[in-house]
Amino acid sequence: MKNNIKDERIIKELTQVQLAEIVKVSRQTIISIETNRYIPSVLLSLKLAKALEKKVEQLFELENFD
Amino acid sequence: MKFLLPHRYKKVGTIIAPLGFFLWLCMQLGIINLLLSFQFGKIEYKQGVSNYHLVNVIIAILSFFSFLIGIYFVSFSKEKLEDEMVERTRIESFQFAALVQLISIIFSFLSMLIFDEPDKESIMLFFIGIVFLFWLCFIGRFNYILHIKLKNEK
Numbered sequence: 081m082k083n084n085i086k087d088e089r090i091i092k093e094l095t096q097v098q099l100a101e102i103v104k105v106s107r108q109t110i111i112s113i114e115t116n117r118y119i120p121s122v123l124l125s126l127k128l129a130k131a132l133e134k135k136v137e138q139l140f141e142l143e144n145f146d
Numbered sequence: 147m148k149f150l151l152p153h154r155y156k157k158v159g160t161i162i163a164p165l166g167f168f169l170w171l172c173m174q175l176g177i178i179n180l181l182l183s184f185q186f187g188k189i190e191y192k193q194g195v196s197n198y199h200l201v202n203v204i205i206a207i208l209s210f211f212s213f214l215i216g217i218y219f220v221s222f223s224k225e226k227l228e229d230e231m232v233e234r235t236r237i238e239s240f241q242f243a244a245l246v247q248l249i250s251i252i253f254s255f256l257s258m259l260i261f262d263e264p265d266k267e268s269i270m271l272f273f274i275g276i277v278f279l280f281w282l283c284f285i286g287r288f289n290y291i292l293h294i295k296l297k298n299e300k
Contacts, residue, residue: 108296109231115299118231
């Protein structure tokens, strides 16, 4: 599964720390999600979508091998 | 995990675990005996037991348990910000440590079959080592991922 959290965060002019503070996770978690090393839970995905003012399906996308 | 300790215990653990290990190492290398003999006179043996035997036993127990408790504090205390990724990293680190321990046990038993049968003391040391290997692997991987690898990425 790929995501465009990083692009959306940059569009919203948010730093990793600021986004982490909004969704109440560590900066390391945001880094892991942005680098596709960690797939967030539904709850965190919804929080990210809310923070970035996007729908979840706009942030996350299934890949062929998923 | 419900049974994790508050974050402040991690700091306590990072102090007492190396301190315990250092004290144990000093005792094993005879530095404690050397210091005691400087302070209270030279070591004398009666029936194979030194006059500082009791002090050494107390230091051994204290250092071993402070190391053990320190490792427990470091392993089972929460991070400053405990979230789902931290929890997953913790579980993965447990799995990694268990795998390393299993491989070590298999190789050790194979080496025992191939080479000479070890004595009782070596087996005891092996079991202590294998337990610590698990915890050191867990602490090492968990902290490396969270505090070195991810912190330095952008």
